Amino acid sequence: MGLFNLLSTDSRNTIVKKGMDMLDDAFYTKQEKAEAYKDLVNKANEQYLAGLKDNNATRSITRRWLAIPTFYTWIGFVITWTACSIFAPDTAKILAQGMTQISAVVTVIAGFYFGGHFIKK
Numbered sequence: 566m567g568l569f570n571l572l573s574t575d576s577r578n579t580i581v582k583k584g585m586d587m588l589d590d591a592f593y594t595k596q597e598k599a600e601a602y603k604d605l606v607n608k609a610n611e612q613y614l615a616g617l618k619d620n621n622a623t624r625s626i627t628r629r630w631l632a633i634p635t636f637y638t639w640i641g642f643v644i645t646w647t648a649c650s651i652f653a654p655d656t657a658k659i660l661a662q663g664m665t666q667i668s669a670v671v672t673v674i675a676g677f678y679f680g681g682h683f684i685k686k
Contacts, residue, residue: 632678639664639671 593601642664650657 628678631674635667635671635674639667642667 642660646657646660646664649660
């Protein structure tokens, strides 16, 4: 009976279908290559973005640790200079020189701190 079942129409159709599927799987068409390449690139991008996400968190913390003391020092200079320009103009001139020197550092750190957000947009 097993031999007769093999010769039935349903089993022949299944055998032929499996054979055709094997032939189809043996050769890559250009469309299949393009789809496989697209899937590969998408997976690579997902892995890259996941790694970048972790890296961005570290960068953000570093930016904050650089920016906070620098900005507070600069704001302290501005407040002190404003007070001294009213009450002690000679001291205000000395503070203005110090502010000129620290302003370059503040500008660079502000560029690193805020620049990443402007580049993304």
